[in-house]
Amino acid sequence: MEILIILLPLALALGGLFVWAFWWAVGKGQYDDLETPGQRILLEDNQRTVQHKKD
Amino acid sequence: MSTCVHCDEAATYPYFQTEDVAKLRPFCCVGCMTVFQVLHSKGLSAYYDIKNNRPSFKRRSPVENKKQEYTFLDGQDFQKEYVQHYAEGRRSMDFYLEGIHCLACLWLIEKLPEFVEGVVNSKLDLERSCATITVSENGLFSKAAIELNELGYRPHPMRDRAESSAMALEEERSSLKRIGIAGAAAGNIMIYAIAIYAGAPAEVAVFFNALTVAFAVPVLTFSAWPFYQSAYTSLRNRRLSIDFPISVALILGGVMGILNLRHGQHENYFDSLCALVFLLLLSRYFLRKIQENGLRPGDMSFLHQSETVVKKNSSGEFTEAHIRSLVAGDIVRISPDEFFPADGIILEGSSRVNLSLLTGESSPVKLETGDAIYSGTQNLDGDIIVRTTLCGSESRLGSILRQVETGWASRSRISDFSANAGTFFTIAVTLLSLILFFLRYPTDGFEGALIQAITLLIVTCPCALALSVPLTFHRSLSLAAKNGIIIKNEVALEKLNSAENIFFDKTGTLTVGHPQVENFECLRSDGATVEDAVYSLELKSRHPVAVALKEFLRPRHVRLLEVSAREEIPGHGIKGMIDGNMYEINRDGVFRNCSLVATFHVRDLPRPESTKVLRELMNNHYKVSVLSGDCQENVDRLATDLRLGPSFTTRALLRPEEKVSAIPRNHSVMIGDGANDSLAMQQASVGIAVSGSMEVSLRAADIYLVQPGIEGVAQVMTLAKETMKVIHRNLVLSVLYNITSVGLVFSGHIHPLVAAIIMPVSSLTVLLSSFWGTKQLRTLWKS
Numbered sequence: 001m002e003i004l005i006i007l008l009p010l011a012l013a014l015g016g017l018f019v020w021a022f023w024w025a026v027g028k029g030q031y032d033d034l035e036t037p038g039q040r041i042l043l044e045d046n047q048r049t050v051q052h053k054k055d
Numbered sequence: 056m057s058t059c060v061h062c063d064e065a066a067t068y069p070y071f072q073t074e075d076v077a078k079l080r081p082f083c084c085v086g087c088m089t090v091f092q093v094l095h096s097k098g099l100s101a102y103y104d105i106k107n108n109r110p111s112f113k114r115r116s117p118v119e120n121k122k123q124e125y126t127f128l129d130g131q132d133f134q135k136e137y138v139q140h141y142a143e144g145r146r147s148m149d150f151y152l153e154g155i156h157c158l159a160c161l162w163l164i165e166k167l168p169e170f171v172e173g174v175v176n177s178k179l180d181l182e183r184s185c186a187t188i189t190v191s192e193n194g195l196f197s198k199a200a201i202e203l204n205e206l207g208y209r210p211h212p213m214r215d216r217a218e219s220s221a222m223a224l225e226e227e228r229s230s231l232k233r234i235g236i237a238g239a240a241a242g243n244i245m246i247y248a249i250a251i252y253a254g255a256p257a258e259v260a261v262f263f264n265a266l267t268v269a270f271a272v273p274v275l276t277f278s279a280w281p282f283y284q285s286a287y288t289s290l291r292n293r294r295l296s297i298d299f300p301i302s303v304a305l306i307l308g309g310v311m312g313i314l315n316l317r318h319g320q321h322e323n324y325f326d327s328l329c330a331l332v333f334l335l336l337l338s339r340y341f342l343r344k345i346q347e348n349g350l351r352p353g354d355m356s357f358l359h360q361s362e363t364v365v366k367k368n369s370s371g372e373f374t375e376a377h378i379r380s381l382v383a384g385d386i387v388r389i390s391p392d393e394f395f396p397a398d399g400i401i402l403e404g405s406s407r408v409n410l411s412l413l414t415g416e417s418s419p420v421k422l423e424t425g426d427a428i429y430s431g432t433q434n435l436d437g438d439i440i441v442r443t444t445l446c447g448s449e450s451r452l453g454s455i456l457r458q459v460e461t462g463w464a465s466r467s468r469i470s471d472f473s474a475n476a477g478t479f480f481t482i483a484v485t486l487l488s489l490i491l492f493f494l495r496y497p498t499d500g501f502e503g504a505l506i507q508a509i510t511l512l513i514v515t516c517p518c519a520l521a522l523s524v525p526l527t528f529h530r531s532l533s534l535a536a537k538n539g540i541i542i543k544n545e546v547a548l549e550k551l552n553s554a555e556n557i558f559f560d561k562t563g564t565l566t567v568g569h570p571q572v573e574n575f576e577c578l579r580s581d582g583a584t585v586e587d588a589v590y591s592l593e594l595k596s597r598h599p600v601a602v603a604l605k606e607f608l609r610p611r612h613v614r615l616l617e618v619s620a621r622e623e624i625p626g627h628g629i630k631g632m633i634d635g636n637m638y639e640i641n642r643d644g645v646f647r648n649c650s651l652v653a654t655f656h657v658r659d660l661p662r663p664e665s666t667k668v669l670r671e672l673m674n675n676h677y678k679v680s681v682l683s684g685d686c687q688e689n690v691d692r693l694a695t696d697l698r699l700g701p702s703f704t705t706r707a708l709l710r711p712e713e714k715v716s717a718i719p720r721n722h723s724v725m726i727g728d729g730a731n732d733s734l735a736m737q738q739a740s741v742g743i744a745v746s747g748s749m750e751v752s753l754r755a756a757d758i759y760l761v762q763p764g765i766e767g768v769a770q771v772m773t774l775a776k777e778t779m780k781v782i783h784r785n786l787v788l789s790v791l792y793n794i795t796s797v798g799l800v801f802s803g804h805i806h807p808l809v810a811a812i813i814m815p816v817s818s819l820t821v822l823l824s825s826f827w828g829t830k831q832l833r834t835l836w837k838s
Contacts, residue, residue, distance in 0.1 A: 001256070018239065019236065026228050032227070033181075035181045036181040040165075043105070
């Protein structure tokens with residue numbers, strides 16, 4: 001049972017870390033738009049530049 | 056059949072881009088073709104590669120192209136309200152964009168800085184169809200707006216970061232935080248609770264118990280706050296909502312847990328309570344999300360009426376302005392097809408005006424110089440100049456809107472069902488706890504009896520019901536949304552279920568809302584030539600009859616013929632020379648060289664599905680009637696057309712107030728589209744606005760049909776019936792579970808471990824029942 005002395009704080013610290021991370025992410029607006037960023041990443045790199053028309 | 060290259064709509068009578076025959080592509084309309092050409096000329100053809108390789112997630116419609124200058128966007132006064140400022144003189148404005156539907160749109164919009172001068176950043180929120188455009192110090196918003204318009208996304212400026220939207224965002228974030236905390240705590244508590252149940256040694260158990268209390272405190276305070284709040288407000292309004300027993304259970308559970316910890320006992324209900332808080336918050340969050348999704352401006356047709364007016368400025372020129380800048384006394388020019396932005400008097404010109412949305416009258420009215428016009432009516436065929444007399448909320452439309460808004464605020468939006476269920480549960484549970492307390496007091500003493508009474512309160516908390524109701528509604532609402540039925544409030548479903556009388560508006564609801572051709576009859580053998588001639592002659596006319604004729608003839612593969620000496624005679628008809636013959640079209644028919652060659656009738660015809668939908672409703676024992684503002688003759692004609700028999704009642708010539716008095720407050724449904732229906736929609740227990748309704752009707756309605764037509768009405772009635780069936784079934788399950796647990800408590804068998812098993816099991820049963828639905832719901836889900 002002595003192992004609890006290490007495991008418990010470890011578990012609590014890990015849990016706390018995730019809660020903190022979630023809190024931080026929500027506060028930063030990471031959850032404000034769930035649709036667009038997921039779609040945006042699908043765009044191919046080579047489509048990211050416009051083939052400028054020669055004037 | 057070919058589909059439009061740009062919008063993927065069926066191009067039944069395709070337009071072709073004719074410049075390069077080798078690359079012939081079909082388009083459904085000129086608008087889509089124009090956008091295609093614009094994209095090509097700008098080197099943005101990759102749009103189509105992206106579009107064709109990715110599924111789109113919204114249905115889109117053909118592009119309606121309308122040139123606009125958007126100069127008002129650059130005005131100082133306008134920017135004061137709409138613009139946000141950043142460092143180095145950068146400014147940003149939010150636009151709602153029409154027609155956003157897929158990844159390619161995202162690609163295109165975010166490319167904006169690369170081909171529009173002055174734009175430094177452009178970011179699109181696909182879900183909200185909202186783009187944030189940032190321009191440099193010297194950049195012009197009008198340039199970006201013109202470009203967006205050209206690309207087929209008509210932009211509507213949105214007031215940036217208005218206080219309300221910032222608050223909504225803050226609320227959304229804090230509810231996410233509440234859910235997160237509850238979820239994390241519930242998960243962690245489970246670990247220690249299981250250890251305790253499994254028989255952890257006493258010294259460890261005490262420590263674990265303390266830990267569960269530590270986890271539960273933020274959940275029972277921070278996360279559960281909305282329950283306390285809503286219980287408090289409903290108590291203040293002398294009502295018992297379902298949140299009240301939940302709050303009582305949570306508070307008592309918390310107090311008991313802490314007391315037990317002090318006494319060294321490790322019995323508490325924190326594992327069950329935290330899990331329930333988590334699930335309850337989650338289900339309510341989902342329900343709210345689906346409601347918000349439905350209310351997004353993208354699904355509201357009112358935005359599609361332009362917000363731009365052409366106004367005479369101080370130097371006497373006509374320039375574009377935003378509709379909000381209009382004040383009484385302004386001179387505005389109204390083009391055909393536009394809606395009047397304010398009440399006023401015609402200074403110059405004459406035109407036919409469509410009053411149907413304001414009065415229900417189906418035939419267009421001819422107005423001349425000096426006549427009064429009202430906002431919310433639509434100009435049909437001539438350019439006119441108007442001096443405004445009453446603007447904004449003072450106009451006739453504005454005053455209806457005001458009445459609707461006050462009525463809406465005072466109207467009860469509380470679900471009768473969950474309120475009743477809450478009352479029932481609370482009273483029953485309180486009584487049972489008191490009985491239990493007095494039963495046990497003689498044997499177990501004060502504290503023992505109290506703890507048992509509290510235990511009863513906790514285990515009978517109607518959480519299962521509170522969980523299943525929002526989830527069932529969530530499912531039905533998202534199903535409805537998928538079928539183009541936007542339900543603003545789940546209470547509407549409940550009220551639909553108890554509806555007995557259904558009232559329909561006539562013009563625009565049961566009928567199409569604009570004149571259509573019936574019985575076009577050619578009296579000569581060369582019918583095709585006559586049709587071609589009629590089409591060619593009417594091609595440029597905006598007269599309602601001409602529009603109806605063109606709409607009727609276009610699907611018949613008409614050819615365009617050369618017309619000379621074309622002349623439109625106001626109030627009479629149109630004539631012109633085609634192939635050496637003099638054609639004339641007037642109210643009596645089509646004439647060639649003064650002899651009658653074809654006859655036709657034009658009137659506002661009923662929608663093709665009207666009879667079917669009404670008959671279905673009548674077969675389901677609803678009383679169906681029509682309330683119309685139109686004249687008796689037209690209403691009688693509709694009744695004859697629909698062939699529904701004597702039980703179908705109609706009333707004509709009703710003013711908006713008379714419609715209201717014709718509708719009972721309870722068990723009634725009103726379906727309509729115009730401003731003249733809006734008060735009636737609000738009076739009825741449920742108001743349904745059909746597609747193409749005015750803003751004011753949309754505000755008054757509880758349900759909005761996105762797809763044209765009234766088929767949604769029958770669907771939503773079925774949906775309401777089936778949804779309430781599921782909810783009632785869940786109520787029965789919930790009561791059964793509670794009877795069991797009350798029995799267990801009275802017989803002294805209850806223990807936190809039993810609760811930890813029974814509570815999730817009961818929630819799971821009702822959840823499964825919600826997802827299982829009914830046979831009819833399952834077929835609806837599948838389709």
